Amino acid sequence: MKAILHASQLVTLAGPERARVGSELSDVGIIRHGGMLIDDGVVLETGPSDVIEKKLPADTEVIDAAGRVVLPGFVDAHTHLVFAGNRVDEFELRARGASYEEIAAKGGGIRSTVRKTRAATDDDLQQRTLKHANWFLECGTTTVEAKSGYGLSLNDELRILRTVREVGKQTPLELVPTFLGAHAIPEEFADAPERYVAVVINEMLPAVAAGRLAEYCDIFCERGYFDIETSRRILSAAKQHRLNLRMHVDQLTNSGGAALAAELKAATADHLEQTEDDGIAALKQAGVQPVLLPASVYALGKTRYPRARAMIDAGLAIVLATDFNPGSSPTPSLPMVFSLAVTQMKMTPAEALTAATINAAYSLERGAEIGSLEAGKSANFAIFDCEDFREIACYFGIPQTHSVYVRGERVFAR
Numbered sequence: 186m187k188a189i190l191h192a193s194q195l196v197t198l199a200g201p202e203r204a205r206v207g208s209e210l211s212d213v214g215i216i217r218h219g220g221m222l223i224d225d226g227v228v229l230e231t232g233p234s235d236v237i238e239k240k241l242p243a244d245t246e247v248i249d250a251a252g253r254v255v256l257p258g259f260v261d262a263h264t265h266l267v268f269a270g271n272r273v274d275e276f277e278l279r280a281r282g283a284s285y286e287e288i289a290a291k292g293g294g295i296r297s298t299v300r301k302t303r304a305a306t307d308d309d310l311q312q313r314t315l316k317h318a319n320w321f322l323e324c325g326t327t328t329v330e331a332k333s334g335y336g337l338s339l340n341d342e343l344r345i346l347r348t349v350r351e352v353g354k355q356t357p358l359e360l361v362p363t364f365l366g367a368h369a370i371p372e373e374f375a376d377a378p379e380r381y382v383a384v385v386i387n388e389m390l391p392a393v394a395a396g397r398l399a400e401y402c403d404i405f406c407e408r409g410y411f412d413i414e415t416s417r418r419i420l421s422a423a424k425q426h427r428l429n430l431r432m433h434v435d436q437l438t439n440s441g442g443a444a445l446a447a448e449l450k451a452a453t454a455d456h457l458e459q460t461e462d463d464g465i466a467a468l469k470q471a472g473v474q475p476v477l478l479p480a481s482v483y484a485l486g487k488t489r490y491p492r493a494r495a496m497i498d499a500g501l502a503i504v505l506a507t508d509f510n511p512g513s514s515p516t517p518s519l520p521m522v523f524s525l526a527v528t529q530m531k532m533t534p535a536e537a538l539t540a541a542t543i544n545a546a547y548s549l550e551r552g553a554e555i556g557s558l559e560a561g562k563s564a565n566f567a568i569f570d571c572e573d574f575r576e577i578a579c580y581f582g583i584p585q586t587h588s589v590y591v592r593g594e595r596v597f598a599r
């Protein structure tokens with residue numbers, strides 16, 4: 186038996202057993218001077234610290250939060266965890282005036298990371314991925330969705346998904362695999378994109394499904410990548426293989442991607458920077474969760490953020506994620522995303538926290554196990570060195586994580 190005592194705020198996110206909408210996003214279930222009882226990695230009970238303290242069996246291991254904030258481990262529902270190399274040259278080129286689209290047109294962008302990832306040895310790729318996994322843990326994140334998409338050949342895509350599986354055994358970070366073979370058209374198919382689409386549908390999807398290597402299928406639905414009609418074909422094939430859908434839509438242009446996500450009943454529609462009222466209404470109608478990625482807007486030096494307030498007003502079960510990748514969103518930090526959500530999208534700190542914990546968990550079909558600190562759920566939590574959880578969004582650029590626990594075991598301490 187373990188117990189946490191003396192949290193200035195134990196932020197439980199307790200509430201209805203579904204993703205939160207509207208005013209529910211603001212109710213994060215704070216227990217002041219809180220405590221929590223943990224047995225065998227599972228939350229047994231939460232309550233005032235003095236009440237919990239009176240119930241402790243003699244041999245209980247006590248973790249003294251000493252007036253700090255305790256939160257559920259963050260759930261990051263959109264990451265590109267596995268890649269080799271970096272894109273710092275492009276980072277500098279953008280500062281010198283080049284746009285993301287111009288860099289991609291010259292063979293940079295996703296294709297440059299594909300070249301480096303293909304060239305990496307299995308061991309290199311695993312070590313890099315473990316390093317990324319540790320970054321997430323350091324930021325207070327205990328579960329991430331991890332996409333493939335930097336292989337873009339049958340063998341390289343399968344290798345990335347196997348890396349997710351292998352690294353998942355080595356890190357306490359929980360990984361949820363997503364197949365993103367339709368991330369870009371690889372160089373060798375530049376003149377025959379249709380042939381690459383056929384490879385995705387006829388070779389990659391059957392192999393991913395047969396190896397049970399992914400829970401979801403994703404696509405970069407965007408002008409110059411995969412248009413609406415092609416996206417519909419690939420994703421319909423994915424559904425035949427019993428993969429659920431997540432989609433990159435309406436990031437650079439409003440191409441009707443949100444409407445397609447609604448039509449296909451995707452679990453999530455991600456990005457949505459260019460989505461207007463009709464797309465928002467379609468997502469609401471179909472029960473699709475929006476995953477907003479403000480760090481990608483920030484890192485590309487753009488100013489048009491997704492319309493979070495309109496989505497909340499429409500009753501959408503909003504999710505926030507990092508979009509961690511080497512090019513457009515090189516951050517594993519959900520605290521940084523909270524800062525952007527509050528300052529740039531006018532979400533409240535409570536709404537941001539709900540979006541990256543319980544709502545993200547439901548978007549990954551794990552709402553019954555993680556995302557809140559309630560009896561019966563995994564004891565995944567992070568202790569932050571502050572007195573009020575809103576400080577995590579307010580003070581940006583400084584790590585406030587004190588320690589992180591997965592299933593009751595400490596996996597990081599500063």
Ligand SMILES: [Zn+2]
Binds near residue numbers: 263508510
């Ligand atoms: Zn992405």
